[in-house]
Amino acid sequence: MYFGNKTLPVSAFCQDQIKWASDASGQVMNVTGQERYGLLLPAVLLTMSCNLKFRGMKALLAMGGLLCLLASSAAAQTSSGQLTITMSVQSSITLIFQDNPSVGTTGFCPLTNAGTNNVGLDFGTAAFPGSFHTLACVNYQHIGTAVYQVSSAFDIVVSKSNSSSPNYRLAAQISTPPPANVTWLLNNVALTTAGFTTLDAADNYATPITKTLQVQVKNTVGAQPLLETITFLATAN
């Protein structure tokens, strides 16, 4: 190995107080004085008290220092952080109204805003005389000799999440008292404002349940809009 004007053996170490070193051929070479071969980085590794006065050693050290510098600059700069997330999961159920698959046929009028939990169901206009009704999807009937009924069916779907509940019960309530001789029913169960009326005790989740909304009107009821909001309540069993 040759650096500068001296041949250096690979085994030539830089040590204090050593006054000699041998080259590859075994020739003893005088090394004078104490000289420090220092590089900026890293000080511990490269600042040595050396007795070797070889230009080859200088070059070797310089090359080592350069490699160290390159290695230092090549090290990727990183920064780390931690984001800790906290939450609590709660079981829940939801109820939506859907059009029945038979929607459009008699007895299955379309809902407005279907697929949500807040829909509309319009029966159109109807009257006792002549079985008058304006919507073909409405199922119109006379009940007895003085009452007519309009009805339409729709589906209810209740879904659950994170719950071991096997099924749910379904109840309904009307929001305002209807005029005299007007009755709102679901599957022939009359609704009141007094409280929720149970419709089903154990319905299956995620399964459409078909319900028929009926309005019965006696022929003595005066002409007027009949409006009602019916609240459905599903409760996990």
Add this chain to the structure above:
Amino acid sequence: MLKKYISIVRGAALVGVLMCGASLLAQTTASGVINGSLNNTNGIAIQFDSDPAGVTLGAAGTNAATANFGTVSAFGTLAAGVTRPSVTAVNFTVRTIFDVQVVSGGLNSLTYTLTANLAAAAPAGMSYKVDAITLTTALQTIQVNGAYGTDIPHNLDLVILTAAPGAGGPALNTPITTTINFTATAN
């Protein structure tokens, strides 16, 4: 006698003036030096910031922040800053947005790469996503060209199975805490 007294007084006065002058002269100059030194090193630093559209982070502005989603469910109400982008029969997702800001100094780097991993395996029934990348305990690359010195929003999604506890779903009504490690590396 009087002359001798006057002479003594004059002598004393003269000595006083001379001493005073000497002392004034001694305080007219002073010198000092400050040997200033600075080792300007390079580096980058990451911090988490609250996003206006997300939950307010605890310890925002630091590299050890917290995000509390509150109580979450598939159908119930959610805390401010938490949204529910999807609900299926199998799972539902709740989301918040947080910001990451990385600052650099002494580097020629123009951008950074952001990686993340879960500090521990995800709890039962839960999985975690950052920008739609599902996290594991192994490092995942989130972003390869993040710009320094600006808040960059990231979606943090918690995907929760709808199954009941014991059937693969998460534990209910108990705090579930998970830590995500983020690492920014200068490009």
